Each structure stands twice: as structure tokens, then as C-alpha cells.
Amino acid sequence: MRGYLLKRIPSALLVLLLASFLIFAILRLVPGDAAEVLAGPDAGPESVAAIRGQLGLDEPLLAQYASWIGDLVRGDLGPSYAIGGQVADLIGDGLGATAELTLGALFFTVTLGLLFGVLGAASRRRPVRVVVHALTTGALAVPPFVTGVLLVLVFAVGLSVLPSGGRVGLLEAPDLELQYLLLPSLCLALPSAAVLGRYLKDSLERAFAEDYIRTATAAGVPRRRLLWRHALPNALPPVVTLLGMQTGQLLGGAVLVEAIFAWPGLGQLAEQALNRRDYPVVQDLLLLLVAVFVLVQLLTDVVYAALDPRIRWE
Amino acid sequence: MPSSSALPLDPLTRRTALRAAGAGALLLGTGGGLAGCRSAVNAEEGSAGPKRGGTLTIAINQDFTPALLFTQTGQSLQNRLIYNTLIRYDDDLEPQPELATSWEYAPDGKSITLKLRDDVTYHDGRKFTADDVVFAVENLRKPERSAQLAATAKAVTGFEKRGDHELVVKLAHPVSNLFDLFEFMIITDRHSVEDAVKGKKLNGTGPFRFKRWRPGTGLSLARNEKYWKPDRPYLDAVELRVYTQPDALLSALRSGQAQLSYHVSGKHLATLKSSSGFTIKQYDTGNGAVYVGATLDEAPADSKAFRQAIAWAVDRDRVVDQALGGYGLASAAPWPKSSPAYSEANRTHYTHDPGKARELLKSSGVPTSRTLPLGHPTTPLHTAIAEIVQYDLQQIGIKTELQPFDPASFQKKLISGTMPTLWVNGHGFAQVQPATLAVSAYPFNEARNTSHFRSAEYTEAVQDAWRQKDADGAKAHARYQKISDLLLDEAFIIDLAVQDSVQVAAEKLRGPALTKFSYLNLDDAHLV
Numbered sequence: 001m002r003g004y005l006l007k008r009i010p011s012a013l014l015v016l017l018l019a020s021f022l023i024f025a026i027l028r029l030v031p032g033d034a035a036e037v038l039a040g041p042d043a044g045p046e047s048v049a050a051i052r053g054q055l056g057l058d059e060p061l062l063a064q065y066a067s068w069i070g071d072l073v074r075g076d077l078g079p080s081y082a083i084g085g086q087v088a089d090l091i092g093d094g095l096g097a098t099a100e101l102t103l104g105a106l107f108f109t110v111t112l113g114l115l116f117g118v119l120g121a122a123s124r125r126r127p128v129r130v131v132v133h134a135l136t137t138g139a140l141a142v143p144p145f146v147t148g149v150l151l152v153l154v155f156a157v158g159l160s161v162l163p164s165g166g167r168v169g170l171l172e173a174p175d176l177e178l179q180y181l182l183l184p185s186l187c188l189a190l191p192s193a194a195v196l197g198r199y200l201k202d203s204l205e206r207a208f209a210e211d212y213i214r215t216a217t218a219a220g221v222p223r224r225r226l227l228w229r230h231a232l233p234n235a236l237p238p239v240v241t242l243l244g245m246q247t248g249q250l251l252g253g254a255v256l257v258e259a260i261f262a263w264p265g266l267g268q269l270a271e272q273a274l275n276r277r278d279y280p281v282v283q284d285l286l287l288l289l290v291a292v293f294v295l296v297q298l299l300t301d302v303v304y305a306a307l308d309p310r311i312r313w314e
Numbered sequence: 315m316p317s318s319s320a321l322p323l324d325p326l327t328r329r330t331a332l333r334a335a336g337a338g339a340l341l342l343g344t345g346g347g348l349a350g351c352r353s354a355v356n357a358e359e360g361s362a363g364p365k366r367g368g369t370l371t372i373a374i375n376q377d378f379t380p381a382l383l384f385t386q387t388g389q390s391l392q393n394r395l396i397y398n399t400l401i402r403y404d405d406d407l408e409p410q411p412e413l414a415t416s417w418e419y420a421p422d423g424k425s426i427t428l429k430l431r432d433d434v435t436y437h438d439g440r441k442f443t444a445d446d447v448v449f450a451v452e453n454l455r456k457p458e459r460s461a462q463l464a465a466t467a468k469a470v471t472g473f474e475k476r477g478d479h480e481l482v483v484k485l486a487h488p489v490s491n492l493f494d495l496f497e498f499m500i501i502t503d504r505h506s507v508e509d510a511v512k513g514k515k516l517n518g519t520g521p522f523r524f525k526r527w528r529p530g531t532g533l534s535l536a537r538n539e540k541y542w543k544p545d546r547p548y549l550d551a552v553e554l555r556v557y558t559q560p561d562a563l564l565s566a567l568r569s570g571q572a573q574l575s576y577h578v579s580g581k582h583l584a585t586l587k588s589s590s591g592f593t594i595k596q597y598d599t600g601n602g603a604v605y606v607g608a609t610l611d612e613a614p615a616d617s618k619a620f621r622q623a624i625a626w627a628v629d630r631d632r633v634v635d636q637a638l639g640g641y642g643l644a645s646a647a648p649w650p651k652s653s654p655a656y657s658e659a660n661r662t663h664y665t666h667d668p669g670k671a672r673e674l675l676k677s678s679g680v681p682t683s684r685t686l687p688l689g690h691p692t693t694p695l696h697t698a699i700a701e702i703v704q705y706d707l708q709q710i711g712i713k714t715e716l717q718p719f720d721p722a723s724f725q726k727k728l729i730s731g732t733m734p735t736l737w738v739n740g741h742g743f744a745q746v747q748p749a750t751l752a753v754s755a756y757p758f759n760e761a762r763n764t765s766h767f768r769s770a771e772y773t774e775a776v777q778d779a780w781r782q783k784d785a786d787g788a789k790a791h792a793r794y795q796k797i798s799d800l801l802l803d804e805a806f807i808i809d810l811a812v813q814d815s816v817q818v819a820a821e822k823l824r825g826p827a828l829t830k831f832s833y834l835n836l837d838d839a840h841l842v
Binding site for chain 2: 030031032033036037038039040041042043044045046047048049050051054079080082083084085090093094149152153156157160163164165166167259260261262264268269271272275276277
């Protein structure tokens with residue numbers, strides 16, 4: 001197994017190296033650099049040249065690339081060019097904010113998904129099923145930028161019970177942070193909750209049609225027990241698989257929701273960094289994404305190899 | 315096919331449905347569930363007392379950029395909160411004391427003696443002295459600071475200190491915009507300026523101390539207990555919160571989460587105007603102006619008649635009404651009403667007259683068959699203006715193709731002089747002494763500008779207006795008129811409208827004010 005792992009690592013490193021080169025090259029092809037952004041709209045060439053010199057952008061491209069990779073290997077992400085502060089801090093803060101938002105959304109996805117699924121499948125009242133169906137259809141059909149605006153209008157502007165946007169930090173003021181988190185995470189979660197709810201409803205309906213449920217019903221097992229103890233546990237495994245995929249979508253969708261709710265996550269950071277041509281921030285962010293992808297692939301390969309010895313022997 | 319009614323589960327009937335609905339409501343009401351704790355909405359409002367105390371939250375549309383601390387940008391509100399300047403202009407551009415208590419020009423205009431306050435300390439406790447002013451001027455000269463008033467700072471040739479609180483500033487030649495420099499130049503701590511441009515430590519003498527800057531979230535400031543103005547400021551703290559999306563910024567104001575903003579978009583101003591709870595104040599000193607630029611080394615923009623035809627063709631009132639939300643002044647000249655160079659004749663030199671524009675094109679024989687590129691930044695404001703310009707030019711037979719550029723690409727083209735034949739953008743620096751526009755704003759710079767316009771006459775007029783001691787008076791006005799005449803005649807920059815700074819404040823907020831360079835002054839601001 002160790003030998004298999006050792007064989008896979010060089011190719012993973014090669015992918016990372018190639019990705020770093022591509023990221024670096026593509027960014028340099030985009031018009032404008034951080035020096036021109038920082039110089040402002042009334043700057044002369046001497047200002048641009050001075051700032052370029054300060055940032056090291058006047059060095060040959062290969063030297064810039066080598067310097068970036070060298071710093072990365074040493075674990076030093078260095079300072080941001082245009083946003084300000086250290087890249088590691090910026091990415092760390094952004095990652096924390098996005099993770100918090102995604103976890104909040106995951107909570108709502110699971111809770112509302114279960115609610116929709118169970119009510120949709122198990123209620124014998126037609127109006128309840130119709131309402132659930134309408135809610136899930138609405139949650140799927142209405143895009144988050146509309147849901148977000150509506151939520152803000154109702155809960156922040158109309159009722160004034162929740163903040164319209166921003167973030168204070170979970171460690172600094174947990175009670176306030178939860179209030180800031182509520183609307184963006186709900187907005188992000190609604191489409192996923194609808195998908196999950198519908199999938200669970202189908203899954204439960206299939207479970208209810210199984211013989212063992214009919215037998216248990218005939219044996220006099222209470223109906224509530226039937227649902228929670230027998231049908232639901234059997235319906236959940238495929239739903240859990242779907243939840244894994246939805247989590248990835250939540251992370252992607254967070255970018256849009258962050259903008260609506262002024263949530264300072266990775267999406268906002270990436271947009272700001274790209275607009276200002278903040279090369280270190282954009283480069284490190286993109287490479288981080290590639291690294292996560294490569295790591296997941298590597299782990300998947302290892303798990304497959306652990307499960308199927310033939311792969312190890314190949 | 316399984317049916318949802320395959321299993322009639324009694325417990326999941328109406329009662330269960332109601333329970334489930336209740337659970338959903340509980341989730342949505344988690345905010346209410348946290349009501350025992352503080353409210354995030356109320357926390358934003360702060361513990362407002364009748365006069366003293368409270369936290370003011372300001373909604374801004376772009377984050378503080380430490381590296382641009384010495385450059386005038388679209389968001390420089392924090393400069394007069396953390397720092398002070400030597401003087402402040404009143405509404406008539408008369409300098410009033412700030413850190414400089416008095417000043418005296420030498421008769422030849424080649425030096426000025428400043429008397430400085432002796433009771434000022436930085437937030438870290440260090441005393442403010444003349445050395446800090448010397449540093450501030452020298453700092454602005456550095457090209458990496460990219461300060462628009464660098465040309466004026468470079469006219470300073472030396473200093474003579476007379477004790478800690480008197481300073482003679484020597485000049486290579488008189489400059490009519492010296493007080494623009496003194497209003498523009500924030501007095502930073504010379505020992506920590508490198509930390510300041512990294513956003514780590516902003517040490518000033520202003521009414522609020524720097525507490526923290528969180529990129530993407532904003533700046534947190536706290537009251538400076540040792541501020542040199544007695545009993546000021548009233549507010550305990552100021553938060554500058556970033557809302558990059560116009561809708562999010564509007565919601566922050568409408569929900570009471572923020573109480574002040576200068577960045578509400580034109581279309582949203584109309585919404586706020588009709589709703590209660592806000593006061594909207596216009597600063598007609600201007601927030602810059604919007605214009606159509608022409609690249610003179612590309613045909614047909616090399617023809618003066620062609621450029622003048624464009625100046626006649628554009629409906630400036632429509633630009634003000636539709637793009638600026640009504641908060642602006644249609645004007646063919648760059649000057650706001652408060653400028654010494656302003657005149658009604660200059661403002662209305664070109665009006666909307668498509669017939670005259672067509673006639674001018676016809677008589678000059680300039681070919682208009684080619685579709686011309688019309689560049690603009692991708693911001694909603696500039697896109698809206700570019701569309702209006704495109705339509706108006708089409709009415710006189712000039713076909714254009716819109717070329718949107720993201721702000722960084724646009725800025726590259728602007729400062730490197732590689733703009734397309736025509737472009738739409740905004741400029742600043744007409745709100746202070748007129749010479750500043752021509753020596754500091756790149757589109758108008760006589761030595762080097764985006765349009766590639768060169769003229770000995772223009773250079774002479776600009777230098778003549780700049781190298782004077784007196785910024786006011788009949789002679790000065792004549793010199794400014796000369797610049798206006800050249801700008802209007804040559805039309806390499808075709809001004810469309812002066813933009814007002816628009817302040818949207820909650821009704822309970824009193825006393826915020828902007829300086830001429832859009833630094834926010836909250837010395838007298840309080841929540842009622």
C-alpha cells in the first residue's frame with residue numbers, strides 16, 4: 001500500500017506544479033497589473049514604475065514565478081499586493097467565513113430537507129403534501145439572488161429582526177454572529193434543501209412500498225415507529241450520498257450569496273483580488289483549490305486501492 | 315410506482331404538520347430565539363444618547379485600501395477621521411485653521427510661514443511638531459505614494475523650522491493651489507507610515523483612533539479621548555462597513571444597520587427620497603464630473619469640429635436625470651458652482667443641439683462612416699452614460715460600438731494613453747482651485763494626458779494660472795477663463811455633468827460633513 005501511495009505522490013506533485021505554472025501564466029496575460037491599479041487614475045509612469053519596483057513586478061517573469069514557488073515551499077505566502085495584509089491571513093479569514101456559511105447552510109439543508117421529505121412522503125393530508133411540493137418547487141425555481149433580496153426585505157428591512165448583511169466573527173460575538181449567519185445560510189440552503197427533500201420523499205415512498213414495512217404494519221408496529229425506526233433509516237443512505245454532492249454545490253453557491261449579504265468569504269476575496277490584480281492572493285487561492293482537488297483524488301485512489309487489491313498490483 | 319398515500323400514518327396528519335411547520339418557524343425565528351442576547355440590528359445602532367456616545371456605522375461600497383492612503387480614491391472617508399490636515403476649506407474655498415492656526419505668505423509668494431497647534435498629540439501619545447509637516451510634504455513627493463497633489467508638493471524646495479511649532483515652507487515658485495495641498499495632505503505619523511500603508515497601524519491626530527481593519531469587512535475606529543478639539547468628538551465609535559453590492563448597501567441603510575452613506579447609487583437614491591427616516595444632502599461642490607474623452611491621434615477624433623459636434627450632440631440633462639439620479643449639474647465645463655472658474659456661460663457653452671452637431675459634421679467634411687469604439691468601465695454608472703452617449707451620437711450619424719473594460723484594464727488604458735477613439739469616464743479635482751485640475755487630474759494634464767493633446771497655448775495658460783500666489787481676484791479669474799476657453803474650444807475632454815456628492819443619513823444623525831476631497835469630518839456628528 002505504501003508503495004502504491006509513493007507511486008501516486010509524484011504525479012500529484014506534477015499536477016500541482018503544472019497548475020501553478022498555468023495559473024501564473026494566465027494571470028499575467030490579463031491586462032493591467034497591481035502597480036497600475038495601485039497607482040490610481042491620475043498616475044504618471046514614474047509612479048507606476050516605482051510601485052512596480054516595490055512589488056517586484058519589474059523582475060523577469062521566471063524570477064517572479066520562482067520567487068512565488070520558493071516562498072510557497074517555505075510556507076510563506078507573503079503580503080498581498082493591492083488589498084493589504086498578509087495573504088495567509090486573508091485566505092484564512094475568507095476560508096473561515098465561507099466554511100461557517102457553508103456549515104450554516106448545511107444545517108438548514110439537512111433540517112429543511114428532512115422536514116420536506118418526511119412531510120411530503122408520510123403525510124396523508126393532501127394539502128400538506130401540496131404545500132410541501134409548492135415550497136420545494138419555489139425553492140428550486142427561485143434563484144438565490146432573488147431569495148436573498150426577499151429575505152432581506154422581510155426580515156431586515158420589514159421586520160428589523162435580523163441584520164441585512166455583514167459579519168462580526170464567531171469568536172468575538174457568537175450571539176451576534178448567529179444572527180448575521182441566519183439569512184445568508186438559509187438563502188444558500190433553500191435550493192439544496194428542496195433537492196434533498198424531494199429525493200428523500202421518493203426514497204421514503206420506495207421504502208414504504210417494501211414488504212418489510214407491510215409485514216411490520218400487519219404485526220401492529222406503531223406507525224410513527226415504522227417511519228423513524230424502519231422506513232427512514234432505509235431511505236437515508238442514498239440521500240446521504242446526495243448530501244455529499246450538495247455540499248460541494250453549497251461551497252460554489254456561497255460566492256453569490258456572499259455578495260448579496262456582504263459576507264467576507266473566499267468568493268468576495270477572490271473577486272476583490274482579481275479586480276485589483278492582486279497576483280499573490282489570486283494565485284494562492286487558485287492553487288489551494290487545485291491542491292484540495294488533487295488531495296481528494298489522491299485519497300479516492302488510496303481508498304479504491306485499499307478496497308481492491310488488483311489496483312495495487314497493477 | 316409508490317404513492318405518497320401508500321402508508322397512512324396517523325401521527326403525521328394535521329397535528330404533525332402543524333408541529334413541523336412550528337419547527338420551521340422556530341428555525342426562522344432563531345434570531346428571535348437569540349433575543350435574550352443582544353440584537354445584531356440594535357447593536358449596530360449603538361447606545362445612542364441624546365448628544366454624546368453611540369456607534370455610527372457607515373456603509374461604503376469599496377474597502378479601505380491601505381496602499382492608496384495618500385491617493386484620492388472613490389473611498390477616502392477615513393482620512394479625516396483618523397488624521398487631520400493643516401487647513402480645511404470652507405464653502406467659499408477660504409482656508410480655515412486645523413493643525414495650522416495661522417499662515418503668512420511672503421510678498422513674492424515663494425514662501426509661506428505656518429504656525430502650528432502646540433496642543434496636538436498622536437493617538438500613541440507622541441507630540442505633533444513641525445517635523446511631521448516636513449515629513450508629510452516629502453512623503454507626498456515620492457512616486458510610489460501616487461498622490462495627485464505631488465506636483466504641488468514638488469514645488470516645495472525647502473523648510474525652515476522655527477521651533478517645534480512654526481515652519482517656513484519654501485517654494486520654487488508661487489503656486490495658486492498651495493492650500494489645496496494643505497487640505498489634501500493628511501498628517502501621518504512619520505515613524506509608522508510604512509505600517510500605515512500596510513493597514514497594520516494608522517496613527518494620526520484625528521478624532522478617532524484606529525482599532526482594526528478587517529479586509530472585506532471594514533474599519534473599526536474608537537473615540538480619541540485626547541483629541542485637540544475640546545469635548546469632541548461626540549461619538550464613541552465609528553464602523554465603516556463594506557457593501558460591494560448596491561442592493562446590499564441600500565438594505566443596510568433601510569434596515570437601520572448603517573446610518574450614513576455617500577455611495578448610494580443614482581437609481582436607489584430615488585427609492586430613499588420617497589421613504590421616511592432619511593435625510594439626503596447634496597454637496598454641489600462636486601464629486602468629480604463625467605466626460606467623454608477623445609484620443610486625438612486617431613481619426614476622426616483628431617478633428618476639432620468632430621469633437622465639438624460630439625459636445626453638441628450629447629443630452630446632458632438626460633445624463634443627470636437617468637444616470638445620476640438627478641443629483642448633478644449638466645455642464646459643458648468641468649467646474650462645479652463653488653469653483654472660482656465656474657460661470658453660467660461656460661456651463662452652457664454646449665447644449666443638446668443635434669441639428670448644430672450635424673451641421674458641424676457636414677461643414678467640416680469629417681467622414682463618419684466608420685464605426686468607432688467607445689470605451690467605458692463596467693460600472694453601472696459609466697455603462698449607463700456610455701449607452702446615452704452612443705444613442706445621442708447615433709442621432710447625428712456617428713456609429714459607435716461599446717467597449718466595456720473591467721476597472722483594472724480601463725485604468726491601465728487610461729494612464730498608459732491607450733484608450734480607444736472615444737471613451738466615457740469620470741474625473742475629479744475641479745472642486746478646488748482650478749489650477750489643480752490641470753496639473754493633477756491626468757485627463758487634463760498639460761504635459762501628458764490620455765487624449766495626447768498638446769498645445770503650447772494650453773501649457774502656457776495652465777502654468778500661468780498655477781504659478782501665481784493669488785488664487786482669487788479678477789486677474790486669477792481671467793486666467794481661469796483662459797483655461798476654460800481652451801478646454802471648451804479644443805474639446806479633447808467633453809464634460810457632460812458635474813456629479814454631486816450625495817449624503818444619505820438616518821434622521822437621528824446630525825452633523826456629518828465632507829471636506830473638499832471627500833474626507834469625512836465627524837467632529838460635530840452625534841446621534842439624537
